[in-house]
Amino acid sequence: MKKAILPRALAAIALGSASLFAMTAAQAKEITIWCWDPNFNVAIMKEAGAIYAKTHPDVTFNVVDFAKADVEAKLQTGLVSGVTDSLPDIVLIEDYGAQKYLQSFPGSFEPMTGTVDYSKFAPYKVALATVEGETYSMPFDSGVTGLYYRKDYIEAAGFTPADMQNLTWDRYIEIGKTVLEKTGHHMLGLDPNDAGMIRIMMQSGGEWYFTEDGDLNISGNAALKAALETEAKILQSGIAKPAAGWSNWVGTFTSGDVASVITGVWITGTVKATLDQENKWGVAPIPTLDIPGAVAASNLGGSSWYVLSSSDVKSEAVDFLNEIYGKDVDFYQKILTGQGAVGSLMEARNGPAYAVADPFFGGEKIWQNFADWLAMVPSLNYGIFTNEVDAAVASQLPPLGKGGSVDDALAAIEAQARSAIQ
């Protein structure tokens, strides 16, 4: 008797799964999405999916959470091999890599120029996803930068929040030295293998590794030179606590160790996660480079959504992105309050959430500030080889910290970049 149970159970499972297949075949409207930060864009995409599903009950969402490097590796492998079954319907791509994907995998991404009204978005986000007149992205978050600082530490060193406004980098380093001397806290955490700080400074000076036409722009790049000089000063002054890798760097400020953080607005959620530090943080504009035309605003990272042409639900995917990310102002208020995401849909900034004072930051209207700074960010062409040049720049940072010459570093970056971008 007992022996008969197994085949019967198997038959039941087979029947059950057969009916399950039949059901999915009837609906067949699942949109698969790849993205990378569970507290940020994954949570935001789930929110967006829930809103869309209310009016479109036939569409379901499968938001897959990978590390960013894994999303990129899997996407590149899938596109090169031509095995499109394994690819998602929508993928998140960081803005620095957008042109690389669009230009080296032509036809793999779905243009949305006909559907989405791009005039409603921040122009720099649209430009970086446009190739030969067609725009391929749903612009998502901005990486507008700010200077987050610990009010308690700088006050202990004899400064006020007013001293943190309109800084030059030299003044920032000076304050950092005093803070280190009086409180024992380093001014910032810095990973000498990472060129992120250089990119922030360079973009605030209005230049990039490439010219508007995509030619390499290293030896004559005044903003890059000033950025390297400033980074060398910071490294030599001893105000930076060396960090190894991303999580170690995040740890420098979540542990309460350092007195300030200069990075993109997307870090706000992480800063606010340290509940014991409530009321201790303030946000100011980033320090200004000492070159003509430099502004106190820049950008770091930021990403956009792309629909793959191989998707069998691409029209639904485009419609979903356009309905939520392209039009829904309330949605943008929700993700600003919930995840600290500053979107690039311009009209969203007139919404109520942007005017709210944040109690964590002692009642400062930080979102309004970030929105104002966003309008000042110089618009640039990131080109298709940012990662290559970035690696070249990063490898020159340790010698600069030891007193190496900036001109030698520029020459070395130029040489390494030239060979890497062929």
Add this chain to the structure above:
Amino acid sequence: MRTRHSMDKASPRLNRYFDVNGWLFVAPAVLLIAVFMVYPILYSLWMSFQTGRGMKMHFDLTANILRLFSDPMLGLALYNTMIFFIVQVPVMLILALLLATMLDDKRVRFRGLIRTAIFLPCVSSLVAYSVLFKSMFVQDGLVNTTLLDLGLISSPIPWMTDPFWSRVLIIIAITWRWTGYNMIFYLAALQNIDKSIHEAARIDGVPAYGRFFFLTVPMLKPVILFTTVTSTIGTLQLFDEVRNIMTSDAGGAAGPSNSALTLSVYIYNLTFKFMPNFGYAATVSYVIVIAVALLSLLQFYALRERT
């Protein structure tokens, strides 16, 4: 029965090649090897003559090979790999040989326990131990705090932010991981050496170091050759440790000033981090093939049997 019959007739040597049953037995294995080994190797050779970006590839016989010779990153990767190879392989193998000889001595107590303890690292996952090493060796990690508290150093050692120390760290990590593995080979070989040879030498008055250098080492020669070749291959393919200990995700370098950039990490960057160029990446992977072949030939030559 038919095969038995034909076997009687045809010459036995040629018959081997026409035995259908034999072919049927090896067919699944041959098929799998062909699909998953031979085809990818041939295809990567074909790919190494393609150049371009992403999907826009075209055939060019010389472009990638010429690029190899003008690529400073490849030069750096080769240099780093060679440093790891020249410093780490001898240190590890000598350490393994000494440990094996000591643990072969019956007078040592808790031999089983020590042997297991030294062998255990190589059972651990490459990624898991790399992540552990990373957390132990950061600026205010376990290692620096311990050394500071013991008063051995006055300021923290910049394990991950200084080019020299980052190489030291990688060498410490792989030595920790692989010494026990090589020791096991030596131990097994030592147990095959006839004890009476050592006893005879001892009675003849040969001192302990003499017995080690003139008896043990020569008799271990085949195993030393084997461990040297496998360690060479392992070091030239060094990837997991560097990728997990040294590389930050955000477009950074492999270690400070790329001081830990190895050939495998460079291939990974060319494929997944930089502009996807599978063609050039395949060409660089053949650099490893050639390097391994040359070094192994050299080692076979150096340790050949002299008659």
